[in-house]
Amino acid sequence: PxxxxxxxxxxxxxxxxxxxxxxxxxxxxxxxxxxxxxxxxxxxxxxxxxxxxxxxxxxxxxxxxxxxxxxxxxxxxxxxxxxxxxxxxxxxxxxxxxxxxxxxxxxxxxxxxxxxxxxxxxxxWMVWTGDRPLRSPSDFEGFKIRTMPSPLLVEAYQAYGANPTPMPYSEVYGALQLNMIDGQVNPIFAIEEMSFYEVQEVLTFANHLPxxxxxxxxxxxxxxxxxxxxxxxxxxxxxxxxxxxxxxxxxxxxxLETIREESDIQVVRLVEEEREVFRDAAMPVRDSYIKSAGERGAVILKAVTAARNRLEQ
Ligand code: 6CS
Missing domain, CATH: 3.40.190.170 (Bacterial extracellular solute-binding protein, family 7)
Structure with missing residues (x-):
């Protein structure tokens, strides 16, 4: 085979x-x-x-x-x-x-x-990269962020006040370089190997999503x-x-070490109170999930929440 x-x-x-x-x-x-x-x-x-x-x-x-x-x-x-x-x-x-x-x-x-x-x-962890720190939804105002195309990713960034712009992974570097977008979101290993850090000013860690x-x-x-x-x-x-x-x-x-050695990019880590504001803003997206994924979606959401509660004890 x-x-x-x-x-x-x-x-x-x-x-x-x-x-x-x-x-x-x-x-x-x-x-x-x-x-x-x-x-x-x-x-x-x-x-x-x-x-x-x-x-x-x-x-x-x-x-x-x-x-x-x-x-x-x-x-x-x-x-x-x-x-x-x-x-x-x-x-x-x-x-x-x-x-x-x-x-x-x-x-x-x-x-x-x-x-x-x-x-x-x-x-x-997904990390936001941008031309500015992203500490609160007001920082996302008018911010053009490239996301993957899943509708609920787009909806989450709309809830923060941003302008989400889906595009293929291969086009992100060029779009950042030409200022067609202001930022994107990906794990650190990808930000390094795709060289996104070369054309961005700030990394913001919200640990909002693995x-x-x-x-x-x-x-x-x-x-x-x-x-x-x-x-x-x-x-x-x-x-x-x-x-x-x-x-x-x-x-x-x-x-992350490599990025810091090769650039003077600023690293911002959100504190709990800052994360709380984003968490509240993102909550309605869970209703949209149940709407699009139906009965099984509701069961999946419950199962994840129950497993999390059990394992975090
Ligand atoms: O942002 C993307 O589209 C891609 N990012 C990673 C880290 N892996 C695959 C995915 O297509």
């Missing part, structure tokens, strides 16, 4: 590290019977196009970030809700990877759209594997959950 595995991120990214480890472990443990080819961002198309290619079987594996998937699988926009998840990455890791409800419910929603959800992969991607596979491909190959894929996938969680923490820590 052959696995064509496409990424939404460039070489050196968290997704690339994931895919390289996946390839090494699968090829080694299958003694070369399963071959994995990795395609970094840019080789095969935009995030939306990669998802279509997994759905129609042209690709066997890909990353599909909820920020790009919201109009295909509305339920996945739970990962677009600001301040819903814990402030503690470890707690979120347990919510995402445990045998919990979240993955099971989302898995159903994915399957209905001919996608097999394999893993929920945390890649670090960046999450999902590993998806073509369901017919998985069903066509022998039982032992399917078990191999499953065991490697499970093993990588923990390994990549630690790796992303290291990437984000080290690359």
């Amino acid at each position: 052959q696995i064509r595995f496409a990424l939404e991120e460039v070489e050196g990214s968290v997704q690339d590290a994931y895919a390289q480890r996946f390839k090494a472990l699968i090829e080694e443990r299958s003694e070369g019977r399963i071959k994995v080819n990795v395609y970094p961002y840019g080789a095969l198309g935009s995030s939306a196009q990669l998802t279509e290619q997994v759905q129609n079987g042209a690709l066997q594996f890909a990353f599909a970030s909820p920020g790009h998937l919201g109009s295909v699988v509305p339920e996945v926009q739970v990962f677009s809700l600001h301040f819903l998840f814990s402030d503690d990455e470890q707690v979120n890791q347990q919510i995402f990877t445990g045998s919990g409800e979240l993955k099971r419910l989302l898995g159903e929603a994915y399957r209905e759209r001919n996608l097999e959800l394999l893993s929920i992969v945390q890649e670090g 960046f999450v991607s999902t590993l998806v596979a073509n369901p017919d491909f998985l069903a066509g594997l022998s039982e032992s190959d399917r078990e191999l894929v499953e065991s490697v996938r499970a093993e990588l959950d923990e390994e990549i969680f630690e790796l992303q923490q290291r990437f984000n820590r080290e690359r």
Whole structure:
């Protein structure tokens, strides 16, 4: 069997590290019977196009970030809700990877759209970059921020008073450089490797949302594997959950150092009272989530809240 595995991120990214480890472990443990080819961002198309290619079987594996998937699988926009998840990455890791409800419910929603959800992969806190500090919604007044296209991300920034502007990842650097947008939002490792920090003045940490991607596979491909190959894929996938969680923490820590060495960018960390104002402003988006994701969305929201409360104790 052959696995064509496409990424939404460039070489050196968290997704690339994931895919390289996946390839090494699968090829080694299958003694070369399963071959994995990795395609970094840019080789095969935009995030939306990669998802279509997994759905129609042209690709066997890909990353599909909820920020790009919201109009295909509305339920996945739970990962677009600001301040819903814990402030503690470890707690979120347990919510995402445990045998919990979240993955099971989302898995159903994915399957209905001919996608097999394999893993929920945390890649670090979303950080706002801009030409100014973003300490309160008044700072967002008239601020043109590039977001991923999921409708509820757009709605959250509208609630803060900003002008959200979705565009493909590959166009963000140029748009910042030409001042077509004032800022964007992504984890630190991405801000470093995409060079966004070169054309921005300030990094604002609100820890409002962990960046999450999902590993998806073509369901017919998985069903066509022998039982032992399917078990191999499953065991490697499970093993990588923990390994990549630690790796992303290291990437984000080290690359913040790199950014600080290579630029004089200002770093702002919001205090609790400042975060509170954003949290209040973002609350109505949860109603929109239930409207778009329906009954199952309501159950997902409850399950996340319950898991968070339980794990934070
Ligand atoms: O902002 C984006 O569109 C992208 N950001 C990251 C960190 N990964 C994939 C996603 O497409």
